[in-house]
Amino acid sequence: MRVGVPIFLFLAAAGFHTALTASLESAEKEDTFVGLEQLSDLQKRDQEEFEAAQMSEAVQDENTEEENDTQEEDMTDRDGNVEADQHESESDEDVDGMRQKREHLEANVEEADETTNLAEVE
Template identity: 95%
Template sequence: MRVGVPIFLFLAAAGFHTALTASLESAEKEDTFVGLEQLSNLQKRDQEEFEAAQMSEAVQDENTEEENDTLEEGMNRDGNVEADQHESESDEDVDCMRQKREHLEANVEEADETTNLTEVE
């Protein structure tokens, strides 16, 4: 019986060691799996945030382009209005000059007629 007790204790210790090792390996595998799952979830979240940021930037770029187009159209429209005003001022100047010339020509003709009448008398 004295030989049986140490053998029994050795087998019990070996069995306990095997069970403990298997339990630790199982827990380690679970931790690794949970860690990978968490890492995967973080990567998915990061990817979604990255895509959302890109979409936001694209929308901002479109809005900026639209604002620039609107400003350019406004500037072109203002330039066209100024050009139209300038053209209308030029047309008014031409009309005014034409009227002055016609008036001067009429005065010259009257002066010529008056001169002709005085000469005839």
Template identity: 95%
Template sequence: MRVGVPIFLFLAAAGFHTALTASLESAEKEDTFGEEVGLEQLSDLQKRDQEEFEAAQMSEAVQDENTEEENDTQEEDMNRDGNVEAVQHESESDEDVDGMRQTREHLEANVEEADETTNLAEVE
């Protein structure tokens, strides 16, 4: 019996050592696995954030281009409207000048008729 106790203690210590080593290795694997998963998740989050950031920049660029195009279009419309108004104003001015010429010619014709009438009255 005396021989059996030391062998039993030796086997118990060896089993305990094996179990303790396996437990520690398992804990290390879980920690590294957790860190790797954490890094992968962090990496995925960073990738998503980067993609969202790039998408936001593209969206802003497109909006800026659309705003610039709208501003250009508005400026062109204003210039065109200004040109149309200027042309209308010029044509109105031309019409006014034509109207004045016709009025002047009409008045001159009336003056000539009045002069002829006066001359005829004096002659008779």
């Protein structure tokens, strides 16, 4: 019996140690799992916020791009109108120039006719 008591105490202490170690490891795993779960929730929220920010930025970029396109179209229309006005002005100038040339030529022809008529009369 004297030998059995220390062996019994040794085995009880070893069993208690094993049980305590297993319990601590289990609690650690739970904490790790809960920590990972919380981390996972945080990551999910961060990912959602990131995606929302990207969507918002994309919408802003799209709106800015549409505004730029509209402004470019307006500028193109204005440039087209200015070019049309210039072309119209040039056309008007061409018409005026042609009209002056025609009048000048008609005047020359009339002078030539008069000169021819005077030459024939003499």
